[in-house]
Amino acid sequence: MAQGSAAVPSTELLEWPKKDNRRLLHAVYRVGDLDRTIKFYTECFGMKLLRKRDIPEEKYSNAFLGFGPEESHFVMELTYNYGVTSYDIGTGFGHFAIATPDVYKMVEDIRAKGGNITREPGPVKGGSTIIAFVKDPDGYVFELIQRDSILDPLCQVMLRVGNLDRAVKFYEKALGMKLVKKVDRPEYKYSIAMMGYAEEHETTVLELTYNYGVTEYTKGNAYAQVAISTDDVYKSGEVVEHVIQELGGQVTRKPGPIPGLNTKITSFLDPDGWKTVLVDNDDFLKELGN
Numbered sequence: 218m219a220q221g222s223a224a225v226p227s228t229e230l231l232e233w234p235k236k237d238n239r240r241l242l243h244a245v246y247r248v249g250d251l252d253r254t255i256k257f258y259t260e261c262f263g264m265k266l267l268r269k270r271d272i273p274e275e276k277y278s279n280a281f282l283g284f285g286p287e288e289s290h291f292v293m294e295l296t297y298n299y300g301v302t303s304y305d306i307g308t309g310f311g312h313f314a315i316a317t318p319d320v321y322k323m324v325e326d327i328r329a330k331g332g333n334i335t336r337e338p339g340p341v342k343g344g345s346t347i348i349a350f351v352k353d354p355d356g357y358v359f360e361l362i363q364r365d366s367i368l369d370p371l372c373q374v375m376l377r378v379g380n381l382d383r384a385v386k387f388y389e390k391a392l393g394m395k396l397v398k399k400v401d402r403p404e405y406k407y408s409i410a411m412m413g414y415a416e417e418h419e420t421t422v423l424e425l426t427y428n429y430g431v432t433e434y435t436k437g438n439a440y441a442q443v444a445i446s447t448d449d450v451y452k453s454g455e456v457v458e459h460v461i462q463e464l465g466g467q468v469t470r471k472p473g474p475i476p477g478l479n480t481k482i483t484s485f486l487d488p489d490g491w492k493t494v495l496v497d498n499d500d501f502l503k504e505l506g507n
Contacts, residue, residue, distance in 0.1 A: 226459045234393025234456055238448045238498055240414055241421045243281065244313065244374050245294040245441040245494075248355045249302040251278055254295055257354055258282050261327045262315060267292060276300075284370045287505055291371045291421035296441070304355065307437025309489070311375030311426055312350070312358035320347045320363040327351055342405060355439070366418055373411075374443060375424040378489045379432035381408050383464055384425045387487050388412045391460040392445060397422055406430075434489075442484070442492035450497050454483040457495075464488055480504055 248254045251269075258264040259282070267287055269280040276299040283292030293313075317323045320338045328334055335358065336350035347363035362372065378384040388394040389412075397411040406429040413422035423443070447453040454472035461468065465488035472483040472495075481497040 226455065230452065230456060231390070231459070233449075233452050234391065237393060237453065238446065239393060240446055241291050241374075241423075242287070242444040242446055242496060242501065243283075243292045243294045244443050245296065246357065247296045247298065247301070247304050247439050247441065249297070249304065250354070251280055251295060251297040253354050255280055255282065257332070258293070261330050261332050261351075262359070264293070288502065290369050293371070294444075304439035305435075305437035306356055306439040307435040309377045309434030309436050309491075310357075310440040311377055311424070312360045312373075313371065314360040314362055314373030314375070314424075316362050316364040316367045316370050316372045318363065318365065318367065320349050320361045323361055324349050324351070343402065357439070364418065368419055369421060371421060372417075373422055373424045375426060376489075376491050377426045377428065377431070377434050378491075379427070379434070380488070381410055381425060381427035383488055384427075385410050385412065387460060387464045387466065388423065388425075390464070391457045391466075391485075391487075392493065394423070403429075436490055442494050444494045444496050446498045446501060447495045448498050450481040450483050450495055453495050457483070457485050461485065470494075474500075478504070 255266055259266060264282040264284060267281040267283055271278040277296055279294055279296045281287060281292050281294050283290045324334055324338050333352040334349065335352050338347055338349040341348050349361045351359045351361060353359065385396055394412040394414060397413050397417050399410045401408040408427045410425045411417055411422045412425060413420045450472040458468060467486045469486060470484040472481065474481050480500040482494055484492060484494040486492050
């Protein structure tokens, strides 16, 4: 093999992400007051506080909230860094989404508790689905979506991308996600692609949004990453490295155990700079005490 040329990965390796045991585990982001956010999410959204921990030697605390146990549900991992009360969300992060059987009722409950409704309930532009938008105390936007059948209410993480086809290819090849739905709305000058591991009503999806002509966004320092499970961090990391060579991105942490915790992870940025962490399935369950 010529010096400096990359080894060609096997077909078996490239097929691995589609065969792997994967699901979206949690979204990680920073908040200015942990107790305030916990109160808002539990009272206004009906989430449960699943666990909370304080790491004084590293000057941060975090809390995990969701609508069911971490073993089976997508959850929010909130981080509070001592003394930091606000963050810049940037222009790239879009929203999280919560599915509910009655958006109108949920909005009234949130309003009664002093929540900030930024879009009143009503049909989505050009469609019939009832939605509303709410801002949490740190300025993160939550879309409320009316659905009859709900497996996990935390159903979307929306991120803006500069090239939709490239982003779709990246998440298909690097992470084994399916393109669940793609919608182009030329009258509103945007396209979206829903990426996930099952159909939209069965799983949490990444909603990638491309606004016509906009190729770059600011990331801010508020939203951090999503975590996804894998049965083999090393094999998954190999695939990611190969896909990054083809489509762009960057490995930010090589596969291996986290010091002191021994959970094996790898992390990387996609071509738009959004971060994903792959977490070993068995290690994750051990962390939860299973």
